[in-house]
Amino acid sequence: MSKDKLTICARCGSDACYEQDMGADYIINLCYGCGFTTNTLMKSGSEFLEEQIEVLPELYKDLIYVDDKGLNWMPSAVNDPEKGMVYAKGPNPENWEWAAVKTLPSKNGKPRMDMENLKSYSERDYMEALEYIGVFKNTK
Ligand SMILES: [Zn+2]
Numbered sequence: 001m002s003k004d005k006l007t008i009c010a011r012c013g014s015d016a017c018y019e020q021d022m023g024a025d026y027i028i029n030l031c032y033g034c035g036f037t038t039n040t041l042m043k044s045g046s047e048f049l050e051e052q053i054e055v056l057p058e059l060y061k062d063l064i065y066v067d068d069k070g071l072n073w074m075p076s077a078v079n080d081p082e083k084g085m086v087y088a089k090g091p092n093p094e095n096w097e098w099a100a101v102k103t104l105p106s107k108n109g110k111p112r113m114d115m116e117n118l119k120s121y122s123e124r125d126y127m128e129a130l131e132y133i134g135v136f137k138n139t140k
Contacts, residue, residue: 003020003021004018004019004020004021005018005019006018006019007019007029009029009031009033009034009036010029010067010068010069010071010073011031011034011036011065011067011073012031012033012034012036013033014031014032014033014034015033016031016032016033016127017029017030017031017032017033018030018031018032025040026039026040026041027039027040028040029071029073030076031073032126032127032130033124033126034123034124034126035075035076035086035088035098035123035126035129036063036065036073036074036075036076037073037074037075037076038067038071038072038073038074039071040071042071042072042073042074043070043071043072044066044070044071044072045070049072052074056074059075059088059089059090059092059093059096060074060075060077060088062092062093063075063088063093063096075087075088076126078130078133078135080103080133080135081103081111082103082111083102083103083133083134083135083137084100084101084102084103084113084114084132084133084134085099085100085101085113085133086098086099086100086101086126086129086130086133086135087099089120096123097120097121097122097123098120098121098122098123098125098126098129099118099119099120099129100118100119100120100121100129100130100132100133101113101114101115101117101118101119101133102114102117102132102133102134103133119132
């Protein structure tokens, strides 16, 4: 039984925050309104969070939002070898966008990212960035 549901995003207030209950008190949130994600392990001060933050790009670190439960939200990063990538890109937290890159169909069995046709989307257009690379295509 799926326990997935939509909730209100603690970061942006949108009602398109996807919540996935993985059991054992482990809950993952991904907001389709702002593209930010968190989970119950990403509590301020936790060892798990410290380890996550260590490997994050600077922009992701700077964009971290802590909600009133102490959960740390960070921009999501999609990396689907068959469809493409969506990730936060920009010089600083005041000036960033979603970058969407499609995977090119492979002729020799080696798909590659179509960096020349990288498209940028504003924070609120996260869904459009996902649509551009075709994330939702198989779900219909
Ligand atoms: Zn949100």
